[in-house]
Amino acid sequence: MKIISIILILVSAALSIKHGWDGFRPPGPEQAKMMATLGITQNMMPYFSMFSIILGLTLFFPQTFFLSNVCSAITIVLIMALSLRAGDTKTALIEIPFLALPLILIWLKYPFKF
Incomplete structure (x- = not known):
């Protein structure tokens, strides 16, 4: 279980950091x-990007592991809700596996805790 948890943490952190980094370009x-369909302006992107990078980095610390996963799940639910409001069901459905990732990590718990 610890190996699965470690792999999922690395995948989740990599995705968060990559999406955050891509937001600066x-x-x-x-x-x-x-972004226009979801109602997200270009001026908001640096804030979302920095938030995503911070969430990815805080996954590695036991004190912030739970909060980071909860914030990731809330962010994904927000994206899903904005997509559904805009009538974009495809994007909302695509986000389901990404919503499962932080929830599974919460269930598996932090693997490096002694």
């Missing part, structure tokens, strides 16, 4: 269209 036409 100029969006492509598809990403810009999706």
Whole structure:
């Protein structure tokens, strides 16, 4: 179980940091269209990006592991809700596995705790 938990932490942290880093680059036409559909402005992107990077990094510390996963799950639910409000069911459904990841990590608990 610890090995699975470690792998999932690494995957979750990598995804958070990658998405955060990508948010600092100029969006492509598809990403810009999706952000506009969700109601996210270009001015908000640096804040979301920094938040995502911080969430990815705080996964590695036992004191912030739970809170980081809860914030990740809330962020994903927010994206799903914005997608559904905009009528984009496909994006909301795509987010389901990403919502499962922090919830599974919470269930597995922090693997390095002594």
